[in-house]
Amino acid sequence: xxxxxxxxxxxxxxxxxxxxxxxxxxxxxxxxxxxxxxxxxxxxxxxxxxxxxxxxxxxxxxxxxxxxxxxxxxxxxxxxxxxxxxxxxxxxxxxxxxxxxxxxxxxxxxxxxxxxxxxxxxxxxxxxxxxxxxxxxxxxxxxxxxxxxxxxxxxxxxxxxxxxxxxxxxxxxxxxxxxxxxxxxxxxxxxxxxxxxxxxxxxxxxxxxxxxxxxxxxxxxxxxxxxxxxxxxxxxxxxxxxxxxxxxxxxxxxxxxxxxxxxxxxxxxxxxxxxxxxxxxxxxxxxxxxxxxxxxxxxxxxxxxxxxxxxxxxxxxxxxxxxxxxxxxxxxxxxxxxxxxxxxxxxxxxxxxxxxxxxxxxxxxxxxxxxxxxxxxxxxxxxxxxxxxxxxxxxxxxxxxxxxxxxxxxxxxxxxxxxxxxxxxxxxxxxxxxxxxxxxxxxxxxxxxxxxxxxxxxxxxxxxxxxxxxxxxxxxxxxxxxxxxxxxxxx
Numbered sequence: 001x002x003x004x005x006x007x008x009x010x011x012x013x014x015x016x017x018x019x020x021x022x023x024x025x026x027x028x029x030x031x032x033x034x035x036x037x038x039x040x041x042x043x044x045x046x047x048x049x050x051x052x053x054x055x056x057x058x059x060x061x062x063x064x065x066x067x068x069x070x071x072x073x074x075x076x077x078x079x080x081x082x083x084x085x086x087x088x089x090x091x092x093x094x095x096x097x098x099x100x101x102x103x104x105x106x107x108x109x110x111x112x113x114x115x116x117x118x119x120x121x122x123x124x125x126x127x128x129x130x131x132x133x134x135x136x137x138x139x140x141x142x143x144x145x146x147x148x149x150x151x152x153x154x155x156x157x158x159x160x161x162x163x164x165x166x167x168x169x170x171x172x173x174x175x176x177x178x179x180x181x182x183x184x185x186x187x188x189x190x191x192x193x194x195x196x197x198x199x200x201x202x203x204x205x206x207x208x209x210x211x212x213x214x215x216x217x218x219x220x221x222x223x224x225x226x227x228x229x230x231x232x233x234x235x236x237x238x239x240x241x242x243x244x245x246x247x248x249x250x251x252x253x254x255x256x257x258x259x260x261x262x263x264x265x266x267x268x269x270x271x272x273x274x275x276x277x278x279x280x281x282x283x284x285x286x287x288x289x290x291x292x293x294x295x296x297x298x299x300x301x302x303x304x305x306x307x308x309x310x311x312x313x314x315x316x317x318x319x320x321x322x323x324x325x326x327x328x329x330x331x332x333x334x335x336x337x338x339x340x341x342x343x344x345x346x347x348x349x350x351x352x353x354x355x356x357x358x359x360x361x362x363x364x365x366x367x368x369x370x371x372x373x374x375x376x377x378x379x380x381x382x383x384x385x386x387x388x389x390x391x392x393x394x395x396x397x398x399x400x401x402x403x404x405x406x407x408x409x410x411x412x413x414x415x416x417x418x419x420x421x422x423x424x425x426x427x428x429x430x431x432x433x434x435x436x437x438x439x440x441x442x443x444x445x446x447x448x449x450x451x452x453x454x455x456x457x458x459x460x461x462x463x464x465x466x467x468x469x470x471x472x473x474x475x476x477x478x479x480x481x482x483x484x485x486x487x488x489x490x491x
Contacts, residue, residue, distance in 0.1 A: 024209040026183055026191040028161030033225045035339040035396065035431070038162045042294055044090040047150045051143060052081050058142040059135060066131040075119075080112035080139060089147075092154045105147060109139040161190065165228040168254075169194045170215055170245060172202035175233040175259050180207040192223060219251055225342035230256045253340055253428045295469050300400050303476075304393040315387055318349055318379060325375040328354030331388060336405040339431045344397045346405055347388035351376030363411070365446050389434050401472040402433025403460035412447050420453045427460040430467065437463035437471075440478040 055077035084090065087104055113136040157163045167189050169176045176194060183189050184207075193212035196202045202211055213221070218230075230252065234242050242258065249256060319330045332350040335343055350357070356371035365372070365380075372380065379385040392398040398405065410417045418424045438444075438459035447453045463471070 024191070024193065024205070026180070026189075026209060027193075028164070028190055030161055031166070031192075031226045032161055033340070033342050034166075034228055035225070035342055038157060039293065040163055043154075043157075043163065044092070045294075047090055047092075047146075048081060048085065050150070051084065051146050052077060054142040054146045055080055055139055058138040062131070062135040062138040066134050076112045076116040076135060076139070079115055080108050080143075083108040083111055084143075092150065101147065102144060105143040106140050109136050109143060113139060158187075164188070164190050166190045166192055166226050168192055168218065168223070168227050168230045169206070169209070169233060170196070170218070170230060170249070171233040172196040172198070172206040172211060173233045173235065177207045179231070179233065179259060180209050184208075192227065215245060215248055218249065224252065224254060225340045227254050227340070230254050231259050232256060233259045250422055251425050253425045292467070292469060296399060296401075296472065297396075299469070299472065300393050303400055304390045308390050308394070311387060311390075314384075318375075318384055318387070321375045322350055322373075322379075326353060326373045332357065335408055336432070337408055337425075337428055338397055338405060339428060341425060341428050342397075343408065344392070344405075346398070347391050349379055349385040349388060351380050351385045386434060393434065397431070399431040399433045401436055401475050402431050403427040403436050403463065404439065405432035412449060412453050415450065417447065417453045420450045421457045423461060424453075424457055427457060427464065429464055435475060435479040436460065437466075437475060440475055440482045444482075 059074075059077050084105070087108065089101075089104055089108070113132050154163070164187075167183075169179065169191060172194050180191055183191050191209050193210050194202070194206045195213055195215050195218045196206075196211060197214045197216075199211055199214060204211055212218075212223070218224075230249065232242070232245055232249075234245070246256070322330050329350060332348045332352070333345045334348070336346045338344045351373060352371045353373060376385070389398060393400060406417060412420065436459075438456050441459055443452070443456045443459055447456050
């Protein structure tokens with residue numbers, strides 16, 4: 001729900017009921033967090049795989065009917081998919097005319113069939129030319145049917161807000177007004193709100209989109225987990241203002257773009273297109289990390305499900321020991337920050353006395369802490385208390401490898417940890433993890449001082465910049481030796 005300041009609870013798939021004026025004309029009826037929304041590049045790759053399968057089946061039918069050589073049901077489909085990728089067939093641009101879209105499919109099928117047939121005809125003059133025509137007809141039919149289905153899926157997902165990028169505008173300028181008008185015309189992006197320091201002059205809305213506050217309000221705003229991109233609209237010569245805004249918004253983990261105030265209509269249209277392509281992008285080029293995210297999610301699900309099955313007897317034993325050791329629940333749940341500042345409940349085995357439970361991490365754990373139970377001391381020392389977070393990994397709130405999630409409002413040396421380092425929230429640009437680069441490099445457990453916080457954040461940001469599947473695998477392999485090797489660490 002939203003309050004009078006425009007703040008939202010950061011809960012995925014939350015339906016927000018507000019007056020029409022506060023909602024604005026470009027906000028979907030249901031907001032989905034960036035984490036829970038569908039990746040456009042991943043969806044494009046799924047469509048690509050579907051086309052490859054459809055072409056292979058169509059090729060098999062055509063070659064069986066006409067007695068065509070293997071090159072027509074192996075080489076031709078590969079060439080057709082390559083041509084579709086090269087010509088941007090998987091951008092799924094909603095403004096593209098159907099005639100042009102299906103013309104591209106026909107040309108790709110014809111070029112692939114003709115090219116493969118020509119190569120084979122050079123090697124074997126007896127190659128049946130009519131076979132190429134049959135293959136092209138079968139391939140074009142398969143592609144037409146598939147892309148009709150793909151188009152329907154994309155339209156449905158866009159309508160429900162699953163893939164249409166959510167945008168926040170900083171600066172209620174004329175460029176912002178033109179961007180909003182263009183977005184209202186194309187519906188390629190959802191503009192959720194405007195933030196401007198001159199709220200008294202700008203008014204309660206800009207071109208119908210509500211002004212939700214000043215730029216300082218955006219830093220901790222609960223709408224951030226739903227925002228794909230922040231667009232700053234500024235006057236053309238206000239370089240000082242640009243630098244000031246970028247410095248002020250530095251703590252925000254969301255991607256930031258600039259749109260100059262003197263842009264013309266064509267530039268506005270291109271800007272909307274580029275922002276809209278942020279999620280449903282071309283398969284090649286900008287989405288260099290999309291393959292990593294897919295592979296990481298597959299690894300997370302595989303290892304966490306297998307781990308849950310293998311560790312279930314151990315987890316049941318720990319749960320029984322906790323129940324026998326002290327009164328209270330077996331599990332402890334704490335609200336923490338996740339991907340793009342999204343709030344979620346992390347699961348742990350309870351290690352403290354129920355009456356001493358610290359949900360806000362106002363007091364860091366110390367050696368011989370009197371709040372910790374006998375069983376709690378053992379499971380914290382061995383990190384068995386973290387095992388229930390496998391459930392957070394399965395639900396997609398966490399990953400196996402990533403920055404450790406900190407409690408919201410956690411204090412270090414009497415100060416809020418998130419305020420001690422300006423780029424603290426940048427560690428939320430990826431999902432939090434059960435283990436991570438910081439953990440295997442000695443930064444585990446409590447962070448008692450500002451220096452501890454800075455070192456933890458520095459290691460987390462190093463991982464964010466270097467992340468790869470190979471690094472994740474190395475961290476996983478190093479985790480157990482690190483746990484066994486720092487038994488003296490306070491946990």
